[in-house]
Amino acid sequence: MENNKAAANNKRRGFARHQREDMIGKIYTYLCVLMLIVVIVSIVYFVASKGLATFITDGVSPFEFLFGTHWSPDGTNPSFGALPFIAGSFVVSMLAALIAGPLSICAALFMTEIVPGKGKRILQPVIELLSGIPSVVYGFIGLTVLVPFISTVSGGNTLGYGVAAGALVLSVMILPTITSIAADALASLPRGMREASYALGATRWQTIYRVILPTLAPSLWTGIILGIARAFGEALAVQMVIGNAPFLPKSLLTSASTLTSVITLNMTNTSTGSVQNNVLWSMALMLLFMTFVFIIIVRLLQRRNKL
Amino acid sequence: MNAKTADKIATGVIIFFAIVIVAILGGLLGFILVRGLSHISWDFLTSPSQNFKAGGGIGPQLFNSLFLLVLTMIITVPLGLGGGIYMAEYAKENKITGFIRLVVEVLSSFPSIVVGLFGLLLFVNTFKLGYSLLAGAIALAIFNLPLMVRITEQSFRAVPREQKEAGLALGLSKWKIITSILLPVALPSLITGTILAAGRVFGEAAALLFTSGMTTPPLDFTDWNPLNPRSPINPLRSAETLAVHIWKVNSEGRIPDAKDVSAGASAVLVIMVLIFNLIARWFGRFVYRKITASKQVN
Amino acid sequence: MQTSTQPRFGTEELSVFYGTNEAVKKINMEFPDKSVTALIGPSGCGKSTFLRSLNRMNDEIASARVTGRIWMDGEDLNDKNTDAVTLRQKIGMVWQRPNPFYKSIYENIAFGPRYHGTRSKKQLDEIVEQSLRRAALWDEVKDRLKESALSLSGGQQQRLCIARALSVSPQILLLDEPASALDPVSTGKVEELIIELKKELRIVIVTHNMQQAARVSDFTAYFYLGNLIEHDNTTKLFSNPSNQMTQEYIMGRFG
Numbered sequence: 001m002e003n004n005k006a007a008a009n010n011k012r013r014g015f016a017r018h019q020r021e022d023m024i025g026k027i028y029t030y031l032c033v034l035m036l037i038v039v040i041v042s043i044v045y046f047v048a049s050k051g052l053a054t055f056i057t058d059g060v061s062p063f064e065f066l067f068g069t070h071w072s073p074d075g076t077n078p079s080f081g082a083l084p085f086i087a088g089s090f091v092v093s094m095l096a097a098l099i100a101g102p103l104s105i106c107a108a109l110f111m112t113e114i115v116p117g118k119g120k121r122i123l124q125p126v127i128e129l130l131s132g133i134p135s136v137v138y139g140f141i142g143l144t145v146l147v148p149f150i151s152t153v154s155g156g157n158t159l160g161y162g163v164a165a166g167a168l169v170l171s172v173m174i175l176p177t178i179t180s181i182a183a184d185a186l187a188s189l190p191r192g193m194r195e196a197s198y199a200l201g202a203t204r205w206q207t208i209y210r211v212i213l214p215t216l217a218p219s220l221w222t223g224i225i226l227g228i229a230r231a232f233g234e235a236l237a238v239q240m241v242i243g244n245a246p247f248l249p250k251s252l253l254t255s256a257s258t259l260t261s262v263i264t265l266n267m268t269n270t271s272t273g274s275v276q277n278n279v280l281w282s283m284a285l286m287l288l289f290m291t292f293v294f295i296i297i298v299r300l301l302q303r304r305n306k307l
Numbered sequence: 308m309n310a311k312t313a314d315k316i317a318t319g320v321i322i323f324f325a326i327v328i329v330a331i332l333g334g335l336l337g338f339i340l341v342r343g344l345s346h347i348s349w350d351f352l353t354s355p356s357q358n359f360k361a362g363g364g365i366g367p368q369l370f371n372s373l374f375l376l377v378l379t380m381i382i383t384v385p386l387g388l389g390g391g392i393y394m395a396e397y398a399k400e401n402k403i404t405g406f407i408r409l410v411v412e413v414l415s416s417f418p419s420i421v422v423g424l425f426g427l428l429l430f431v432n433t434f435k436l437g438y439s440l441l442a443g444a445i446a447l448a449i450f451n452l453p454l455m456v457r458i459t460e461q462s463f464r465a466v467p468r469e470q471k472e473a474g475l476a477l478g479l480s481k482w483k484i485i486t487s488i489l490l491p492v493a494l495p496s497l498i499t500g501t502i503l504a505a506g507r508v509f510g511e512a513a514a515l516l517f518t519s520g521m522t523t524p525p526l527d528f529t530d531w532n533p534l535n536p537r538s539p540i541n542p543l544r545s546a547e548t549l550a551v552h553i554w555k556v557n558s559e560g561r562i563p564d565a566k567d568v569s570a571g572a573s574a575v576l577v578i579m580v581l582i583f584n585l586i587a588r589w590f591g592r593f594v595y596r597k598i599t600a601s602k603q604v605n
Numbered sequence: 606m607q608t609s610t611q612p613r614f615g616t617e618e619l620s621v622f623y624g625t626n627e628a629v630k631k632i633n634m635e636f637p638d639k640s641v642t643a644l645i646g647p648s649g650c651g652k653s654t655f656l657r658s659l660n661r662m663n664d665e666i667a668s669a670r671v672t673g674r675i676w677m678d679g680e681d682l683n684d685k686n687t688d689a690v691t692l693r694q695k696i697g698m699v700w701q702r703p704n705p706f707y708k709s710i711y712e713n714i715a716f717g718p719r720y721h722g723t724r725s726k727k728q729l730d731e732i733v734e735q736s737l738r739r740a741a742l743w744d745e746v747k748d749r750l751k752e753s754a755l756s757l758s759g760g761q762q763q764r765l766c767i768a769r770a771l772s773v774s775p776q777i778l779l780l781d782e783p784a785s786a787l788d789p790v791s792t793g794k795v796e797e798l799i800i801e802l803k804k805e806l807r808i809v810i811v812t813h814n815m816q817q818a819a820r821v822s823d824f825t826a827y828f829y830l831g832n833l834i835e836h837d838n839t840t841k842l843f844s845n846p847s848n849q850m851t852q853e854y855i856m857g858r859f860g
Contacts (some may be wrong), residue, residue: 134510233418
């Protein structure tokens, strides 16, 4: 009898209670997700509204901004050609990927194919530490070791600042990104695929070259694109070694600029609302735009991966 | 070329590149530690920095970095936890979930300097927070949030499904299952991931240049009233962190011993990141053992 | 009006779909009180899916859809308006792999009752002891209640899971191959336990092991490709099955 009453009581209380709890849980988690969406929408909205002001309010021609090679924002007849920076960003990040791509893929092959097990135990922590080193530290080492080294190699004709220094520093920074994606892709490969190839008498390299790499090409490209994306958005390390001259990069050893380095150096030196300031926001918008482009490429690659 | 020779050469090249990578890390760490450790002293770690003279320390910067990390985590952890739990436990496989996944991916790909600029625009200028710890913490939280969401989602997804079903069979509410049954199981990897994310936040500078600023007001370390302008824990004061300091003395600084200061500060930064890595691993394992051990209090 | 023909606990035209695939097809079954019903059949025949739908575990699987009715004391458990959380308390469940909570032995048992409103320490102690005794585990663990449940052996963990299910006083117990991951000694203990528990409960057990079905159950149902082929008294079904398919399955397995 008492038991029944307790049970009935429990039921009534339990009923209200579990629904109340689930309501709290739902509201909390939904709010967090809503927050994510609000954040991303506001970032895009605010950066875009500032970045487009250059063209709408200040009347700078978008064509001049994208393709003009002359950058002199001050004076009576300012010109806002940002092509040197856009080109600088593309050149350093592509070069960085060119250096880091093969290294990273070899590192991943080392971990999974050449010395499975032990190779991973050695390289995994190395890769994690490389990705843990803060970007200013990379910049500082680039500045104190790499730049003088390049200067010496060039026979003292240059100071060592420039595209080469930027690309080298970035290549080390994006190495972990590409390596971990490549290693994950290799690890996901079914065991049987390798064995089938070995059974046909193929050597390990033939197996890697003819079977493994072609199969994983979309994933490897994903890694490389994400690496480029990271290099494209990296600011301080590049700024410290690239020299910051506002000209189109003519050779590996000439001083140049990237979108991020120009923003970094000039954002606090220009007054809010001025065209000199707004044009920096246009560059930030360009960075945002490129982020979306990179993500679209990655998505397309992943779709190819599934087929 | 014969297939066997090609195989040998390729293997050699791969091994060589692997060694190169290890050597790069060795070189980087070696350089930082050799160059920096000699400059680290108690005085260096605790005394204020100099603007024009040599011999400045990194005391306030170190404090700022740590305090900013705490503030950032206070904002990130609850939000990231909620978002990750949503993705792991509530999200259905449909278009909306796909969209949210895209949002997380995009947010995690935004360059940190853009996040910093957004912070400058919205929090520093529009909300009139000025260059402040609070604005910096919000920017870093935004920067860190997608990672936290992903860590949480993975940690919860790794919990055996039967744990959840056992809770359901006892007539527990879903939320009770999440907080009381799944969370303790997910905790070790959640903690490991969070500490690693914290390490990343600790070294971040680009998002902070325009949010927490590049200067620190004179601090009075005996004043712990957060409302006083000289108090170290006033969230509305500007604060130059260790990473920002390294950038500043190299780019805009006028101190003669910029290289020494940066080397010392870099060494401190790298050592802190190493410590975060070690703690993350050790603590995760510790919590796991605590939960599964034979001797347990609760 | 229908109550006289409705089973006290059973299903009516119960189907389970995964996407468009009908994994369980229009099952009508009744589970008598104080008895054990065994569900047998080859892997993938739908017996586990059927069992899981009885306490609406399939609600959690997005692609699963359950149609038909599950009757319990005149209530349709598969009705949208039936509160699944509350009904699950009345239907205990034990899985193939032991799945104790990552908590102490004591907490594993006390967690459910405390959630459902039992606050007094004394009462909880009582429930813990009683549940562990009913699961024949008390003597082995009474001195180490504060230790982690994961420190127990596999067989002990499974009995702990049975005790946990009993802690919220269910009327029905669903067992999904409860002994298949255990060694023979532990299996024996779990089987004894089932026979003991059926004095008070309805038990439905899914098993791959036909000797086990023969040993512990009063009724046996043979499933094949989502259909209920035969459902009868266990002795009758094993000695003299009326369906050819059942006979072949049993012969194939025994011979």
